[in-house]
Amino acid sequence: MKQFWVFVKKEILHILRDKQTLFVLIGMPVAQILIFGFALSNEVKNSNIAILDQSKDQATEQLIHRIESSRYFDIKAYLNSSDQIEACFRKGDVRLVIVIPSNFENELQHQHKASIQLIADATDPNLGTTLVAYASAIILNYQNELLVHQKIPYTIVPEVKMIYNEQLKASYNFVPGVMAMILLLVCSLMTSVAIVREKELGMMEVLLVSPLNPFFVVISKTIPYLFISIFNIVSILILSYFVLEVPIKGSLWLLMAESILFIITSLSLGLFVSSNAKTQTSAMFGTLIGLFMPTLMFSGFMFPIDNMPLPMQILTNIIPSKWYFIIVKSIMIKGLGFISIWKETLILVCFTAVMIFISVKKFNKRLEIA
Amino acid sequence: MNNIRTLIRKEFSQFFRDKGNIRMLLMMPVIQLLILPFAANYEVKNINLCVVDHDHSPQVNQMIQKITSSGYISLVGYVERYDEALKLFEQDKADIIIEILPHFEENLIKNNEVSLAVSVNAVNGSRASIGGQYLQEILRDYNQNIRAKWIQFPKFNPAPIIQIERAYWYNPTMNYKHFMVPGILVILLTMVGANMSALNFVKEKELGTIEQINVSPIKKYEFILGKLIPFWIMGQVVLSIGLSIAYFVYGIIPQGSVFVIYLFSSFYLLVVLAYGLLISTYVSTQQQTMLISFFFMMVFILMSGLYTMIDSMPPWAQFVTKLNPVAYFVKVNRMVIMKGSKLSDILPSIYAMIIMATVLISWAILNYRKKA
Numbered sequence: 001m002k003q004f005w006v007f008v009k010k011e012i013l014h015i016l017r018d019k020q021t022l023f024v025l026i027g028m029p030v031a032q033i034l035i036f037g038f039a040l041s042n043e044v045k046n047s048n049i050a051i052l053d054q055s056k057d058q059a060t061e062q063l064i065h066r067i068e069s070s071r072y073f074d075i076k077a078y079l080n081s082s083d084q085i086e087a088c089f090r091k092g093d094v095r096l097v098i099v100i101p102s103n104f105e106n107e108l109q110h111q112h113k114a115s116i117q118l119i120a121d122a123t124d125p126n127l128g129t130t131l132v133a134y135a136s137a138i139i140l141n142y143q144n145e146l147l148v149h150q151k152i153p154y155t156i157v158p159e160v161k162m163i164y165n166e167q168l169k170a171s172y173n174f175v176p177g178v179m180a181m182i183l184l185l186v187c188s189l190m191t192s193v194a195i196v197r198e199k200e201l202g203m204m205e206v207l208l209v210s211p212l213n214p215f216f217v218v219i220s221k222t223i224p225y226l227f228i229s230i231f232n233i234v235s236i237l238i239l240s241y242f243v244l245e246v247p248i249k250g251s252l253w254l255l256m257a258e259s260i261l262f263i264i265t266s267l268s269l270g271l272f273v274s275s276n277a278k279t280q281t282s283a284m285f286g287t288l289i290g291l292f293m294p295t296l297m298f299s300g301f302m303f304p305i306d307n308m309p310l311p312m313q314i315l316t317n318i319i320p321s322k323w324y325f326i327i328v329k330s331i332m333i334k335g336l337g338f339i340s341i342w343k344e345t346l347i348l349v350c351f352t353a354v355m356i357f358i359s360v361k362k363f364n365k366r367l368e369i370a
Numbered sequence: 371m372n373n374i375r376t377l378i379r380k381e382f383s384q385f386f387r388d389k390g391n392i393r394m395l396l397m398m399p400v401i402q403l404l405i406l407p408f409a410a411n412y413e414v415k416n417i418n419l420c421v422v423d424h425d426h427s428p429q430v431n432q433m434i435q436k437i438t439s440s441g442y443i444s445l446v447g448y449v450e451r452y453d454e455a456l457k458l459f460e461q462d463k464a465d466i467i468i469e470i471l472p473h474f475e476e477n478l479i480k481n482n483e484v485s486l487a488v489s490v491n492a493v494n495g496s497r498a499s500i501g502g503q504y505l506q507e508i509l510r511d512y513n514q515n516i517r518a519k520w521i522q523f524p525k526f527n528p529a530p531i532i533q534i535e536r537a538y539w540y541n542p543t544m545n546y547k548h549f550m551v552p553g554i555l556v557i558l559l560t561m562v563g564a565n566m567s568a569l570n571f572v573k574e575k576e577l578g579t580i581e582q583i584n585v586s587p588i589k590k591y592e593f594i595l596g597k598l599i600p601f602w603i604m605g606q607v608v609l610s611i612g613l614s615i616a617y618f619v620y621g622i623i624p625q626g627s628v629f630v631i632y633l634f635s636s637f638y639l640l641v642v643l644a645y646g647l648l649i650s651t652y653v654s655t656q657q658q659t660m661l662i663s664f665f666f667m668m669v670f671i672l673m674s675g676l677y678t679m680i681d682s683m684p685p686w687a688q689f690v691t692k693l694n695p696v697a698y699f700v701k702v703n704r705m706v707i708m709k710g711s712k713l714s715d716i717l718p719s720i721y722a723m724i725i726m727a728t729v730l731i732s733w734a735i736l737n738y739r740k741k742a
Contacts, residue, residue, distance in 0.1 A: 020653070024661050035669065039687035040678045043495070047681055089539065090711045092701060095681075108530050115533040122538035123708045124549050126412055126500065127679065132536050133503050140510075143532045154478060154520055156513050160488045160502055163459060168495035170678075193657060284660055297409045302677070304497065307411040326462070333493050336460055 003212045007220035011194075015224050025190070029182045029232045030239065036174040037244040043168065044130045048076040049096040050088050059105035063142050067098070072134045085119060095121050096131045108146075164333050175240045176328035177301025179233065180321040183259070184266045184295050186229050189287040191222050191270030196283040199274075215360065222267045229263045249335030255328065258345065262324040265348050268355035269320070275362040295321045323347050373588050377596025381570075385600065391566075399558050399608055403615045406554050407547040410677070414500040420447035420455045420464040427475035436512045442504050459491045465501050466490050540625075540708050551620055552703040553676040555612040559635065560642050560670070560696055562608050565663055567601045567646035572659045575650070594735060598643050605639040606632065616707075625710030634702050634716065637723035641695045644730035651737040670696045695726055 015022060049067075053060050068075050076094055079085065088094045099117040108114040118135050122128030165172045195218065198204045207217050233256070240246040248255065269291060277283035296302055298312070299321040305313055316322050323344040330336040338345075385391050419437065423430055438445050443466070447458050458464035469487040471477075477484040488505060492498035541548055574580040583593055609632070616622040624631065646663070653659050672678075673687065674696040680688060691697040698719045705711035 020658055021661060024665055028665055031665075031669065035672055039673060039683050039690070041495075041682050043499070043682050044679070045682055090705070090709050090715050092705045092709075092711065092715065108532070112530045113533065114530070115535060117535045117537065119537045119539060121709070122541040122544060123704055124679070125538075125541055125544040125546055126414065126496075128538050128541070128544070130500065130503070132538075133507065136534050136536075139532055139534060143530060146530050154513070154517050155483045156478065156509060157483060157485045158488045158506055158509050159485050160490060160506070162492035162498060162502075163489050165492035165495055165498070168492055168499055170495050172492075173494045280657060284657070288660075288664075297406070303409045304412065304494075306416050307413055308409055312405075312408060329493055330460070334460055340460055 004216050008223045011221055012224045029236050032178045033239045037171045041170045045071050046074045047095045048093050049073050050077040050079050050094045052079040052099045054102040055100050055104035057105040060100050089121050171244045171246050172333050175246050176325050180324045183229055187225050187266030188270035188291055191225050192273040192283045193280055194221055195274035196277050196280050233259050248332050250331035255331045258327050265320050265352045268352050271359040272355050275359045294319055299325050301325050320351050373592045374596050378599050381600040399611045402558050407550045410550050411546045413546045415442050417443045417501045418446040418464045419443050420458050420467045422452050422455050422469040424472045425470045425474040429475040430470050437508050440508050551616050552707045553700045556699045563605045563639050563642035564646040567643050568650045568659050568663050571650035572656055601643055602639050609635050624707045626706035630706050630713050638699045640727040647734040670694055674700050676700050
């Protein structure tokens, strides 16, 4: 056992020596959390719009004022003719043009019917629909206020409540995703490269003739990354809790235990890659293309799984980070206990066991040949 | 001049000697452009609804029918108690719960107004807000219908009505892929340009061949140009492959002129290559290069407006995107391909590229001199 710790100490010294890499390993989660938490959001607000008011009367003035004071819209330009609509979309900043035809107030008062045209730049279909929906709501509210003296009969009033995330913060979704991504990157990329480097430099032979069991030689390489990962988890949680104000509703201990399980899963993936790769470059591309890209794409945190074509949806089931992402969301955001996530946990355990089994087998075989 | 030509020939034969390089150059665009647009689909459809019905009146049935017939929302549960519905939330099987209180129909008729409790699973904020909007729009519509049915309007309608006509330009089929493909194309070009040039440069360092070049009569600027030009050409080739995939697979025909896209990419590639060069002057091994360029690439891509809107970023973050070349090209590419923007519309972005390229190239050359 003492020998084992000597090996671990050697690995730790290796890592501490390369300051640049260590800095990136520890700084990356912090940077990601800050970017995701502060800069990224899908919330629509302050969108630039333009108004083509051909009527310019009291009613349109009131309506425009209402649109202007909403937090969704910033009026960027007032257009004078419909020829300008296209040019102003082409310049790229305006997302919605509200066209009010002439005689608006007149028609509204005397014919009780007027029309407004909403033209959206639907390059981004989501943004287009959202902006049109917001603008319609404002216009409809205005219309309803016009008949404030009459009570509208038979009204169904939807009282909407946002469960789990009242302020609709994007970080509630991103923090668990970043955790999965960082753990996978640090554990599998770094371990696989570290092990393959020894192979490439021929050091593995030297290590293997040492009195320590070859299996423990490899395990000793993973231990420092286990520590770095735990450190990263703690720093992510502290930042997200205190700076981003993302709650940890469930048990912190359960969350840590599941995270350590996922760290072991990622380490086993790293072992698996390293038992197959011969050079550092192939180990790197193997983890990036084989593990990292699928994680980013198919774990459900960047891209919604529901929208993918069926074969891709099935493929997502073999991505371990998908299950970890579900676990973290359930514990942190929804505050659920172990009973609700035992299935996902079991999948991770099985996955890890299979990966370790395959790598150990491959590893032993290689020794016989050597 | 002769030296540069020789160097370029060297780079090309070195590049094509390695089958892995060619595979990467061809495979990357194909994989990224064929898989990513299918995955990166933020369209909100298939919203799962669970109804908690305490009323069981025909009115409720009609309402549910109306909601589910929209095509966006499907009914996954119809239960008696709220906590049963909450179970579906916990398992992520439902997105919206509607709770209908007892005497819903009765109250609607008697009191003229009845409330409906809508709970939205908001772990994913954007999905929740769009889903909630859909539902409210359908309810508003349904509400209009029953009013029209129940009230015998007098022939002369005293209530003013504003009719809203909605038009969606530039993407009439509302196809999300048409929005993503031009953006992903940019990421592709960036990865090829920045990563490959940085790795290539560092490889010379790591293998020590850079020393040989340093003692040869080749001048610094010739060496750097000899590195930049081949990758600049390869970048344009990748762009062409990408545009063809966009056309043949997704049927995306650039609305604007292709010439404008190539003109912009010429400047853009300069920026990206200079950035790769700059990284390579700071690191010494390929592993470090990968890790560091990966780190920056992530920041560039996330802050580029490809996946999330720049409009909704806070002011400081919007300022950061002004320093991010990826953000410019994502915007320009979408503008030219989808909206048919002209050269004059994107001139400011081209100026920004020229400034960035000048700064980065000078920085890289200065830094390179110091070390060599």
